[in-house]
Amino acid sequence: MASADPILHFFTIMESQSGVIVKETPKLDLDLYIANYRGRTCFDRLLLIGRSSVPLCVDALKAAISEAKKGKDVQRYRDAWECIRIAAPTDPESQLDTAWIDNTEKANRMETARLEAELKQYKNNLVKESIRIGLRDLGEHLEQVGDLGAASDAYLRMRPEASTQAHIVGVAKHLIGIVIQRRDWPSVLANVGKMLTGGMSDEEQKAHQPFQKLVTGIANLHSDKFYEAAKNFLEVGDPSICQGCNDIASANDVATYGGLLALASMDRSELQSRVLDNSSFRNYLELEPHIRKAVSMFVNGRYSACLDILESYRADYLLDIHLQPHVPAIFSAIRNKCIVQYFIPFSCVTLESMNKSFAKPGESLESELITMIRSGVLRARINTIDKLLVAVSTDDRAEMQAKGLEMAKNYEKEALERIRRMNIAAADLEVKGTRKGVGNAMSSISGETWFDDTRRQLSQGESSAG
Known part of the structure; x- marks a missing residue:
């Protein structure tokens, strides 16, 4: 093993490049974790762990070099070697293999x-x-070599030669794989739309649903659309079919992404119906029991226990290639929801009890509560003298009066419009069109116009009768 000084120097460099540094030991086993994937994502995930995790740095970088040598992409090998030569200069893998290159x-x-x-x-x-x-x-071949631009051009040239629905789907999947590696998320959604063209039978759509929902969910996750992404992951479908998508993400990832994003964006009733009572997603939750337990804790009102479970797995989430940039936002959304739900039944709560439930030992929750109040997430006030969090009660009478005034204004506006319409009709200033050739447009004539026409016809009939 390398000494601590080179690793410290390596992570100093990573931190200067705005990298995420994880000092805690994750719960994942590196070999078992990477065995869930195939293809080029294996290297990407190993390199991310090597650049982020202090305890797993050297092991992940060595595995990344080994994975790179199994393929044809020389630049990937160079990227991993550049890292390990700084982090573990005495390791045999730190010697550049020029012959292999x-x-x-x-x-x-x-x-x-x-x-x-x-x-x-x-x-x-x-x-x-x-x-x-x-x-x-x-x-x-060009994709395996690492020339993603040329590979994309080759796949695009396949489109005119595609003669069956299976060929069209194949082209779309190849292009989606390229744009995911290039982190071009809008293009992922565009190619998913092209994949789901007409002519597919129900069985074919069902077979392609796991792939479609998975890549759409990942694209929405990276676009910060947590609610839409959660719905996509919860609708992935059969885990056995999803195993064929492990060049992008594994079934364990579907459980983790879906559960976390649902906690961050859905209310208690949706969590119960869409997550816990979802028969197809329940199979995914069996792969990640801690996610199921965290969702159950939230639904049952045990908010601090839910947060404790998630915090214990934070290091694992920070080492995930898709979750890492969004972990702070996801955890903040879940934590805010827990605090709000905890406070709803009370008119006032002592800050001491709030700290006991949500703050770390020796820390205060007051600054976080102030931020939530200012942002409008929490409707409350802080009594700094008595150390209380007091709910801001709504004035039902004032709210009812405001609604009444709004209804009166709308009624007055509508009455004025009707009077104006009647005056226009009385002055014979209407612009009338012929009934022939206007088609369905005549179906949109208003009730007032019909009434005016009928009244005019009756007046003409009375005149002729006289």
Whole structure:
């Protein structure tokens, strides 16, 4: 193992680059955690853990180097090596493997040339299916090499060659995989829309639902749309089908993302119906029992116990590639909800009891309560003399009077509009259109116009009768 000084120097550099540093030991087992994934996301997650977790730094970076050498992306190997040579300079992995780099780059060039030659031959033969397969193989190779821009171009050129619904879905999935790696979240939603074109049977839609809901949820999460993301994760569906999406996220991630975002954005009744009583999502919660327990604690009013469970897993969430940037916002939303729900039944609560329930030992909750009151999250006042949190009671009489005045104003406005309409009709200043050729537009004639026409016809009938 490396000494503490190089690791300290490494995380000083990471902190200067605005990286998230996690000093606590997470509950996850690195080998079991990474075994849930396949594809390029394995390296991304290992490198993130190596750059963020002080206890797992060296082990994660060594695993990232090993994962990079299994593939063809030389730049990924260089990124991991740049980290480990600072964090663990005496480790054997800190020595740059130039032989592997040279051999891999040479093999990549040869494979690229071969695939491009094959594609050119397919285009000369004008065989549509062969051209599609050639573009797919070239795009997959370029993606493995790390040339995501060229891979995206190859996948885009597949679109005109797609002749079946399965081909269209395949193109969309390839493009979604690219834009997720590039962190282009609006493009994720755009490509999901193109994937769900017409012509799909119910069975096909059901088969593609886990992938669609998963990537849409991740895109909404990164767009800070927590409620929409929570609904997406809660509707992913069968966990057995979701296993095929582990190149993006695992079934454990679905349980974690869905539970946390639901706690942050849904009220108690929705948590009960959408999370705890959701038969399909219950299978995911079995994979992460602490999430189910935290949701149950909130629903049952045990708010401090709910927060304690989540805090014990904060380090794990901070090491997740999709949750890390949003953990502070998610935890703040959940904590605010717990405090508000705790305070609702009372007219006043002592600050001492609030500190006992929600504050850390030796700390005060007063500054946090002030922030919540100023932002409008908590309707209360703080009595600093008696150390009380006092609810701001609404004046029901004033509220009823305000509603009555608003109704009166609306009635007056409507009456004036009707009088104006009657005066216009009486002055014969209406602009009338012919009944023929106006189609459905005539169905929108107002009741006043019909009344005026009827009255005019009756007047004309009386005149002729006289």
